[in-house]
Ligand SMILES: Nc1nc2c(ncn2[C@@H]2O[C@H](COP(=O)(O)OP(=O)(O)OP(=O)(O)O)[C@@H](O)[C@H]2O)c(=O)[nH]1
């Protein structure tokens with residue numbers, strides 16, 4: 001029937017318009033049969049988005065068997081026919097560099113893929129046999145299309161800026177700069193900001209000087225303190241915007257100000273902030289971030305725990321801010337056709353292979369504790385939510401060691417990144433709730449990082465990716 005419709009469109013319209021309508025009709029048909037989902041892989045910088053997308057493609061295209069993905073129903077019931085990457089729809093974006101990423105993960109000396117510098121996208125097609133329902137009566141074979149977008153995690157933290165004026169943003173950022181742990185190294189910048197006469201005629205070189213100071217401080221917060229709320233994100237990963245004046249702004253103290261004088265330093269800073277929101281953040285959000293059907297939020301809690309109570313608290317705060325900027329809610333069949341909403345959300349405590357298996361559940365409980373309040377509100381709106389500990393690509397394997405009293409201790413084994421040495425390590429038990437500064441153990445937490453560790457037959461290993469797939473995709477493959 002579709003072919004007839006498309007043929008009649010073809011014959012009545014000129015070829016370009018026909019192609020466009022044919023394409024739209026195909027898209028609508030796919031959506032109307034619920035065979036198309038856009039999956040939001042969300043996470044801050046270094047949370048594991050690129051590794052997750054690479055593992056997803058690799059597991060579905062090359063490792064989809066019952067032993068490897070036992071909890072993914074379409075695989076367990078032998079209904080998955082094949083999966084492959086297909087040409088994407090968004091022609092202006094580069095394609096996700098899957099081949100490069102998998103080559104580095106499965107190299108003779110496996111390495112992690114590079115940090116992402118630009119937005120990119122990938123489309124996957126899963127061909128399967130429907131199990132039941134309308135679809136199984138109409139066809140023997142169905143195809144689920146999955147769209148994925150990867151981007152530098154730093155850009156994600158720009159989304160909360162969408163709802164802030166320059167004055168509001170400045171006041172939030174100055175408050176952060178005056179608090180621990182930022183206050184340890186922000187004094188020089190704060191003095192420079194205080195010395196700037198906001199009402200004076202614009203002094204471009206002075207603004208550039210302070211903007212550079214702010215940039216260096218943001219880099220320090222990222223690299224040394226592993227903080228998350230770092231705005232504007234493009235100062236850290238500029239993409240095509242390196243050197244653009246709209247990146248040269250910083251927070252200023254608005255108190256006692258009620259008028260922005262034209263041509264002043266303040267007017268220029270405000271103009272740049274507004275241009276950044278309008279020309280950079282808004283299109284990024286509108287083009288890629290308000291069309292999702294499903295979402296996985298990858299959280300690297302172990303890295304936050306290694307840094308301390310402030311960094312963990314900031315992760316929680318940042319996740320809460322982010323959740324305000326996605327569309328959630330129960331998505332009916334008709335609504336999904338025209339304005340998709342996220343109806344299933346998975347909070348994933350990633351990199352659980354850095355813990356011994358007995359502590360995986362503690363990590364999931366900690367994440368659950370951090371997002372409890374937000375979860376409650378989303379569940380009220382009908383969103384299905386799960387929290388789990390997982391690992392897209394294992395970097396360690398479980399080993400048992402006997403102590404002096406012959407008691408068995410569960411450890412992990414792998415090649416540690418800092419020293420480059422193979423080591424057996426006994427990871428600490430993570431706390432099962434958010435601890436404040438006073439409750440934090442004196443010795444802190446330490447979770448070393450490891451290079452990827454393949455199976456004996458050179459395959460990627462994972463923890464609970466099959467559960468992740470079943471939760472996010474399972475119902476679409478029935
Ligand atoms: N053990 C373990 N480490 C992981 C896993 N996934 C990612 N990592 C580590 O986390 C680092 C960052 O992973 P990426 O996938 O590049 O993270 P990202 O979210 O894409 O980061 P940006 O591109 O900077 O936003 C890697 O270099 C690894 O060290 C995992 O499943 N297990």
Ligand SMILES: [Mg+2]
Pocket residue numbers: 049050051114115116150151152153
């Ligand atoms: Mg990445």
